[in-house]
Amino acid sequence: MFSLAIFTIKSFSTVARSSQLLAHAILGLGLVLSVNAYATSNEALLQQARLAYAERNDSALSKVVAQLKAEQYVLAPYADYWLMLLRLEQASEAEVEDYLVKNIDLPFADRVRGEWLKILAKQENWQQFYQVYAQFKRDDIAVQCYALLGRAQSGDRDALAKSKSLWFTTTDLPSSCTPMFNLLQKTGALNDDDIWARFRIALHAGQLSLAKNIALRLSSLDSANLRLIDRANQTPHLILVKQNSSAASQTLPSLKTRYGVELSLYAIDRMARTHLEDAISSYKQLQQSLNADDRAYGWSRIAYHAARAHHPQALRFYALAANSNMDKDQLAWQARAALRVQDWHRLLTAIALMQAPQAEEGTWRYWKARALKETALKNQAQQLEANALFSQLSKERHYYGWLAAEELESVMGNPQQQYTTTEPEVSSIAKLPAIKRALELQRLGLRWEAKAEWVWATSDFNDRQLLAAAEYAARQNWYDIAISTADNTQQTHDFNLRYPTPYRDLIRTSAKDTQLDEAWIYGITRQESRFMHYAKSGVGASGLMQLMPATAKWAAKRMGMSGYRSDMIDDLSTNIEIGTYYMRYTLDLMSGQAVMATAAYNAGPSRAKRWMAQQPMEAAIYIETIPFAETRGYVQKVMANAHFYAPRLGTKMQSLKSRLGEIPGSAKTEALGSAKAETMTADNE
Numbered sequence: 001m002f003s004l005a006i007f008t009i010k011s012f013s014t015v016a017r018s019s020q021l022l023a024h025a026i027l028g029l030g031l032v033l034s035v036n037a038y039a040t041s042n043e044a045l046l047q048q049a050r051l052a053y054a055e056r057n058d059s060a061l062s063k064v065v066a067q068l069k070a071e072q073y074v075l076a077p078y079a080d081y082w083l084m085l086l087r088l089e090q091a092s093e094a095e096v097e098d099y100l101v102k103n104i105d106l107p108f109a110d111r112v113r114g115e116w117l118k119i120l121a122k123q124e125n126w127q128q129f130y131q132v133y134a135q136f137k138r139d140d141i142a143v144q145c146y147a148l149l150g151r152a153q154s155g156d157r158d159a160l161a162k163s164k165s166l167w168f169t170t171t172d173l174p175s176s177c178t179p180m181f182n183l184l185q186k187t188g189a190l191n192d193d194d195i196w197a198r199f200r201i202a203l204h205a206g207q208l209s210l211a212k213n214i215a216l217r218l219s220s221l222d223s224a225n226l227r228l229i230d231r232a233n234q235t236p237h238l239i240l241v242k243q244n245s246s247a248a249s250q251t252l253p254s255l256k257t258r259y260g261v262e263l264s265l266y267a268i269d270r271m272a273r274t275h276l277e278d279a280i281s282s283y284k285q286l287q288q289s290l291n292a293d294d295r296a297y298g299w300s301r302i303a304y305h306a307a308r309a310h311h312p313q314a315l316r317f318y319a320l321a322a323n324s325n326m327d328k329d330q331l332a333w334q335a336r337a338a339l340r341v342q343d344w345h346r347l348l349t350a351i352a353l354m355q356a357p358q359a360e361e362g363t364w365r366y367w368k369a370r371a372l373k374e375t376a377l378k379n380q381a382q383q384l385e386a387n388a389l390f391s392q393l394s395k396e397r398h399y400y401g402w403l404a405a406e407e408l409e410s411v412m413g414n415p416q417q418q419y420t421t422t423e424p425e426v427s428s429i430a431k432l433p434a435i436k437r438a439l440e441l442q443r444l445g446l447r448w449e450a451k452a453e454w455v456w457a458t459s460d461f462n463d464r465q466l467l468a469a470a471e472y473a474a475r476q477n478w479y480d481i482a483i484s485t486a487d488n489t490q491q492t493h494d495f496n497l498r499y500p501t502p503y504r505d506l507i508r509t510s511a512k513d514t515q516l517d518e519a520w521i522y523g524i525t526r527q528e529s530r531f532m533h534y535a536k537s538g539v540g541a542s543g544l545m546q547l548m549p550a551t552a553k554w555a556a557k558r559m560g561m562s563g564y565r566s567d568m569i570d571d572l573s574t575n576i577e578i579g580t581y582y583m584r585y586t587l588d589l590m591s592g593q594a595v596m597a598t599a600a601y602n603a604g605p606s607r608a609k610r611w612m613a614q615q616p617m618e619a620a621i622y623i624e625t626i627p628f629a630e631t632r633g634y635v636q637k638v639m640a641n642a643h644f645y646a647p648r649l650g651t652k653m654q655s656l657k658s659r660l661g662e663i664p665g666s667a668k669t670e671a672l673g674s675a676k677a678e679t680m681t682a683d684n685e
Contacts, residue, residue: 042073049079107456121146145177170205236267272305296324307333308627344371362400399636425468463492480530510580523642545579595619612666619660
């Protein structure tokens with residue numbers, strides 16, 4: 001800010017040579033420095049408050065809170081919140097209640113209420129607990145467990161039933177749930193079969209520590225044997241040696257025991273993830289020693305991994321798993337295995353096995369409608385059912401909804417703004433204290449807190465208020481928040497806010513230089529970073545186009561970019577230049593197939609090729625059967641984004657289905673990028 005003020009002085013002196021203007025500039029400089037000093041002072045105080053809180057220094061934090069309040073700093077409530085957390089265990093009920101009433105409009109007030117509830121539960125002050133709990137809005141499993149425990153202790157049978165429903169999860173629940181489960185086990189409501197059931201699902205979800213803790217509830221199990229779980233995880237083939245061998249009998253539990261069966265089934269599951277054929281071969285021998293239910297369960301795990309690997313026998317393995325109690329993922333991949341080979345009848349059967357919440361997902365309503373349409377022939381009732389599903393879906397604004405609209409020959413044109421927010425509406429949003437706090441938090445780089453504040457502030461907004469808030473965020477170049485806020489409207493929309501076009505000159509130039517579809521570039525950039533150039537992913541990707549350091553270095557060298565340094569990845573222009581170059585590379589490697597290139601951009605070129613079938617297939621089927629949920633959703637969203645951007649950018653309009661196109665058969669794999677098959681150091685695998 002200081003350098004900007006100096007530049008202003010030089011500009012005035014050069015253009016006007018006027019002492020009056022120079023005087024005004026100096027006065028302006030003084031004001032800027034004054035404001036800057038104020039901001040710096042308050043920021044320093046806030047930092048002191050954070051440090052005092054981290055060190056649990058009540059006295060120091062109290063002094064800083066008083067200073068921030070005296071300055072009327074917009075983030076003073078945060079320092080006060082930290083102070084309340086430090087004092088919570090010693091605070092009286094009246095003090096806590098007074099704090100909650102005064103801060104009712106702040107996002108962290110309910111967090112304080114949640115922490116207070118945990119203290120009350122530990123004190124077994126159930127009367128006060130339930131009075132406070134009635135006002136609690138957050139979804140906190142620790143508080144929920146305490147609430148159920150208190151009721152269960154009073155003999156509430158309904159609370160016991162609800163408590164048991166929490167048991168069957170692969171999530172490692174907080175320690176506050178342990179007393180509740182102890183009570184369930186003591187009363188007999190939680191029996192050994194329930195414990196074995198959760199042990200199994202925890203194992204197969206890879207939650208080994210949780211599985212061991214669950215097993216400790218079984219008096220019949222020697223805890224020393226739990227180390228075998230790690231062996232099954234690391235070297236499953238050693239668990240699957242013949243059970244009657246002398247070496248095995250000394251180290252492995254017998255298949256006549258429940259633990260021996262569970263351990264062996266887990267070893268099969270682990271092997272099937274990476275060595276599917278070996279797992280199939282081993283299981284054909286092992287299954288002879290299992291009862292019908294366990295045998296079916298083992299085949300259900302093999303079938304799941306086979307479907308994700310696009311194994312030709314996946315549906316046969318699912319048939320062997322008939323009557324097994326399969327989870328949502330297994331059922332979904334049974335449907336995808338049928339879709340992969342376009343067995344529409346078996347697809348309908350697979351969807352029919354799903355529970356209502358899963359079957360009602362947009363994914364399965366769309367593919368059910370497609371299956372009904374494909375098998376309808378002259379069955380008018382079936383065609384009408386398909387059209388009814390398409391019609392309902394076409395009103396929903398997502399990937400499957402747009403595909404459904406096209407099935408009804410209702411191809412979406414350029415989505416027009418349904419509402420343009422007014423200046424008074426934007427101004428009223430800007431004046432809200434919560435919005436001011438959110439922007440200040442964002443300015444300070446406290447991005448998690450900034451988003452939490454924003455979400456809280458807009459949680460009860462109607463559509464017009466959401467659009468006004470999105471517009472205000474966009475004006476602050478807070479694009480990810482602008483997009484997510486605009487995406488939340490239900491009836492009234494502004495697609496310019498949902499699909500903004502920042503950095504247009506840079507992206508348009510790169511599109512021309514690389515001869516790429518500008519709509520596709522925007523589609524990827526929107527999905528990668530929501531146009532926030534400082535974005536960092538959990539795996540280390542950086543910048544607007546979320547480049548991995550190795551990818552950026554490799555591409556920069558291949559482009560002949562001289563003087564490239566690792567810190568240049570965060571430069572806006574460089575990031576776009578390298579990102580679009582890599583897009584061009586993947587597109588060429590995939591012979592111009594944008595869906596495959598998009599998958600390659602996210603998961604690596606070799607994987608994108610590996611997911612092809614021997615015969616050509618509809619791209620929507622290729623996408624649906626991508627094994628990685630993250631990549632599958634990514635490709636769907638990128639291609640839908642590009643479909644929306646095309647008319648906005650004046651590029652060729654086409655249906656989404658046409659944009660997706662067809663995936664060539666793997667017999668032509670060698671023709672894909674055959675100019676030179678390069679070893680990619682940036683394949684992210």
